[in-house]
Structure formats: structure tokens, C-alpha cells
Amino acid sequence: MDGPPHDVPEADALTRPYWEAAARGRLLVRRCGACGRAHHYPREFCPHCWGEEVTWEEASGRATLYTWSAVHHNDLPPFTGRVPYLAAVVDLAEGPRMMTELVDCPAGTARAGMPLEVAFRDGIPVFRSGPGGGEPGPGALGSTAR
Template structure:
């Protein structure tokens, strides 16, 4: 474990497939997409081909506002997978998007002592991956 091949592999970038390619293309442009169901009207995230609320397949992509509220977080002090080992400590977070869905992410540009549940956040992008930062109140 941990040889040269292991070190070269990144564990923070999922492999895009035909279905998720629009999501990752938008993220590379600095836009956060979610899915919304035409049948029940509810938004969801992570992207799925069906609505997890009513099971309808009438779901489409929608650009999210990028606003969120911090639901919970955890300070990660050890993670041996690249590139995380170079980022520790970091703040793994779960946020509630303004549109309703809850999303796993990372909280950036915020010292751990300043973190509080319910704090307003906005999306930012690091290497085409959505992360969240405090709004500055």
C-alpha cells in the first residue's frame, strides 16, 4: 500500500460518465447543477436519473443558486489518500442547498474555530469540484 502507483491516483475526482458529464462540465465552468423533478417539483442532489422522492424519471438539470447553510462538519486530521494527505487538516461538511437538497462537500477559507451550524455559505470551485466558503455575513 502506498507505492508509486498508489500515490499518483487521485481519490477526490470521480470519473464522469455519460450521465454525470453535464454536471462535471458545468462545475469546470464554475456552475453548480442539481436535478429537479417535473412530477413533484422537488430538487435533489447527487445527480440521479430518477427522482428519489417520487421515483419519476421526469428530472432535468437546473443551475443552483450556489447559496447554502452549513448543516454539520467534521475536522479531518488524517487521511492518507492523495491528494487529501497534503490538505489535512480540512473540514468535511454537509450543507443544505438553498434549493433544498443536502450535499456532502468541503468547507474552505474558514478557520475551524469560526465554524458554526447554520452559517451561510456560497459555492466556490477548486479544480472543477464544488466546495463551500462562508458568505462573509
Template sequence: MNAARHDVPEPDAFTRPYWEAAAGGRLLIRRCAACGRAHHYPREFCPYCWSEDVTWEEASGRAVLYTWSTVHRNDLPPFGERTPYVAAVVDLAEGPRMMTEIVHCADGDLRAGMALRVAYRDGKPVFEPGD
């Protein structure tokens, strides 16, 4: 019997383009044609003006670190095997905030506002130091 995994997305018809793009090394966000604002996580409507006139757009992959927490204990599979890891919120260059994980960076080197770039682990976006 396999233990339930809590790190594997469950794509549906709407989010499938996002996950397929990520598997190919591209980060997608949604942009509203009515108000012009970008948002993330993917939704079928704009969370700012409620318009349904939103489309997929490829993000630059650039971000800055907003906040983070180093996780030392997590009982949900497979996160316990990854501890410690850095859970974070980043500000994408296009405007939206995104929850993610920071990789390839020592905990003591993290600074609010530091430049990051998207990387991919098993088809899922994570972020690492970058310019």
C-alpha cells in the first residue's frame, strides 16, 4: 500500500496547461484583459475585478523573496524526507505573489528582497538565487 503524497498536483482540465508548461520548464500566470493585472494561482476569473476575460501568459521567471520559513519537521509524505527545507512566498516580476520553495541556498544567506529565478524539480516550480 502506497502512502498518500501531498506534493503531487492533481491537474484538472483548467490547470493542465499550467502543469504541462511547468513540466516543460515554463512558468505560466494568468492576466486579466479587463484590468490588466496578473495573478497567481491560476483561476478562471480575475480576483481583482471579477472579469472572466483572463488568459495564460508566460512569466519571466524572475522574482524577489518576500518571506520564508525553514521547515524542520513535517509529517506529511514525502516532506519529512526533505527536511529541513525553505517554504517561501516570492513576488514575481509580473506582480503576483507565489508560494514556493527556495532551493540551492543556505538558510543564513536568505534576505528579504533578494533576487531569485525559477527552477524546476520534478516538473514543479521552485526558486533559487539569481539575478
């Protein structure tokens, strides 16, 4: 691949803890001290009450599948080498909704509401079938998993 990956934003002072935790296999969300609600993607303020008392919290890694789409054609690197893949939106157990990729999910087995668990591919959180949702896999994904 030429140049930097296009599927990972450049970390800044706010998002650096998120990406550093992901590189270590931990998923973080932000939680508001004023209203108590969690949110994702990382922001300096709460999108629910506009409170500025937001802190990092480790997420459980559990989620449910909200929706997904099979992508069969994508000309943008690094996605070209990954097609077909399942682009997904998941509901984290902590409440926020997150865009991600569904991995280790055989064609035709994805279903709305299925339990998922986080896995990490090259420091990027992705999700796969979790307990009660099929074959949960062990640990983190290697860099060659697609």
C-alpha cells in the first residue's frame, strides 16, 4: 500500500488515548460526568447535554448488530484488497452506536440484534459474532485476517 492507511484517522491530542488503547486491544468510549451517558466517536463535550465533564472509560467490548451492508466493490485503499467485507453499525453495550466492520461472519449469517464482541485488526476495532451469536473466536485478530 502506498502512503498512510485511509481507514484510520490521524490521531490528535483528543483521540490519541483512543488509538493507543485500541493498539493494546482495548476499546474506549467517552462518558459524561453531568448526564452519565456514554458516547462514541470521541468528542470534547457530551453530544447529549453539551457537558464538558467527559472522561475516557474502557468499554466491555460487547455489542449487538444494528445494521450491515455487504461491500463488493471499493476502489479506495486499503479496502480494495478486503472486498467483499461487511460494513456494520453496532450498538455498544454502554449505549453508543458505532460504525465498524463485521468480521468472521459467513455470508448470510448476519442478523439484526445478534450479539457481537470486539476484536482488533492492526489496532482498529472490528466486531465478530459473540457468545450466543455463533462461533466466537479467541483473542485479537492478526494483521492478515480480512
